[in-house]
Amino acid sequence: MIFADKNVGLRSAHAALSTLAAPFYWVSSLPDRVNQWGDDNLVSRDRLMDQNQALRARVLMLEGALLELQSFKDENDRLRSLLNASERVSQQAIAAQMIGVVPDPVRQVLVVDKGEDDGVYSGMAVLDRFGVAGQVILSTPSTAHVLLLTDPSHxxxxxxxxxxxxxxxxxxxxxxxxxxxxxxxxxxxxxxxxxxxxxxxxxxxxxxxxxxxxxxxxxxxxxxxxxxxxxFARLNRSRFFIVLVPESDTTLQREAP
Amino acid sequence: MKRSLAISVPVSVLLVLVLTVFPLGEIIFQPSWGAMLVVFWCLYFAASLSLGSAFLLGILLDGFSGTLLGSHALSFCIVAYLTTLMNNRLVMFTWLQRALFVFVLIGISQIVLNWTLTLRGEAMSGFSYLYSAASSAVVWPLWSVVMKFMYPGREIND
Missing domain, CATH: 2.40.10.350 (Rod shape-determining protein MreC, domain 2)
Incomplete structure (x- = not known):
């Protein structure tokens, strides 16, 4: 079985089977989606207005913070250029939603709803709203498996x-x-x-x-x-994740550990 | 293969695949749906559904759960063999005895599965892998009722 795991042909067969699993993960996440749809669509006008107001206040606050950050970034870039250090590359990000957990009790792997078609490849870093969550270890055309940083092999x-x-x-x-x-x-x-x-x-x-x-x-x-x-990442509660896309293509398709 | 099985088998396999990835609380306590389907097949349809179909179902589940290709297949084959070996006796048992036997069979499959997981260094600690065998035995009576409903005709074992 170990040899089969290293065999390239059988590896692609394994990947094909994982692709086959994608619709099943989608089906199994249906109750959650229905629930979410209900949250989005079956709310009272008052609650929506409250929410809207709160969000607007939050946007204002974040915009203020962003202005400050921009000035910090400029200052940082200037200081880095004084030190002859290279500028930090900014990263592109893809938002992904979790649709399932791989049914393997010894590993901590999530399934998210973005895959190769959306530009998610194995080796990319995954964050949630609070911190680093893990990395992509396998991507099929429509889904990707994310190895959490709490997994023993990570x-x-x-x-x-x-x-x-x-x-x-x-x-x-x-x-x-x-x-x-x-x-x-x-x-x-x-x-x-x-x-x-x-x-x-x-x-x-x-x-x-x-x-x-x-x-x-x-x-x-x-x-x-x-x-x-x-x-910091709320690994057992977060539903939305951010996949970071590296600027250069050199780190793409890297083998996960 | 009989005509009735041509519908029942794909439907039940689809059901097993959905249940396998369906989040029902802690994964460690989830019944081993695949092994339960194999046990059902070998109890009542041993003439047409046995080692081969258990192997194929195992390969399918390996792809689904990202385990080494062949680990579920091996454990399901062993379960299929043991169940086929004893199915004449098993159908005589009362439902309680059968549920206990299902615990033993699925426990064996979990031990084999856990052993193949150690090949990649990710075994479960202690006897925690037997939780899913216990939950399978608890769910078994209901499961066999649903499965008998899904598979109307029953073969007579030779």
Missing amino acids: ALPVRFSRSGVRSVAQGIGDISTIELLFVPSTSSVEIGDEIVTSGLGEVFPEGYPVGEVETIVRDPNQPFMSIKIRP
């Missing part, structure tokens, strides 16, 4: 935003914790420290929030600390 290069110490965040199979590997016992870490992506793996761009430190165990006999972090 590792993500990160750094502490406060101290800059680099580390690797690996999933342990629990949806609400990830583990940090190779943080020396002597480095300064506090509970509540924010972890961001370091951009070293070239899958995830630099600087996106990943999570915050929840527990630290320092054992003087061990060279590394054992640190658990809580991911």
